Amino acid sequence: MRAILDWELSTLGDPLADLGGLLAYWPQADDPVPAYPAPFPSRPGFPRREELVEAYAEASGRDVGAVGFWETLGCWKVAAIAEGVLRRRLDDPRNGDPADSAKAAEQMLQRAVLAAERAGI
Numbered sequence: 001m002r003a004i005l006d007w008e009l010s011t012l013g014d015p016l017a018d019l020g021g022l023l024a025y026w027p028q029a030d031d032p033v034p035a036y037p038a039p040f041p042s043r044p045g046f047p048r049r050e051e052l053v054e055a056y057a058e059a060s061g062r063d064v065g066a067v068g069f070w071e072t073l074g075c076w077k078v079a080a081i082a083e084g085v086l087r088r089r090l091d092d093p094r095n096g097d098p099a100d101s102a103k104a105a106e107q108m109l110q111r112a113v114l115a116a117e118r119a120g121i
Helices: 018-025 047-059 068-090 100-117
Strands: none
Touching: 018 047, 018 100, 047 068, 068 100
C-alpha cells in the first residue's frame, strides 16, 4: 500500500481547504477553547498555527489571505464528524461515552466561531 486517502476529508479545489483542515486539528496552548481531539500540538516545541501558515505560504508561493475562511470551515467539518460519532455512541453505548462526543462537538463549534471572528467573517 502506498497511500491511504479518506475521501470524506479530502478536498478538490482550493488547496487552502486542506491547510484550513490542518489548522482545525491544531490547537494552541493559549486557545480559549480546550483542545480537541488531542492537545499534542499545544505542547512546547510545536509550531503555532501562524507559523504553519507562513511556512505553507513560503513553500507553495500561494496567497494565504483566505485561510481564515478555510480554518473556520475545517472546524465546522470536525464538529460535524463529532456529531456523527455522538450519534453512533447514543445508538450503541458500547461505542463510548456520548458526553465525550457532545463536548468535542461543542468545542469545535466554539473554535469555528473564534476562527470566523479572527478572519472577520
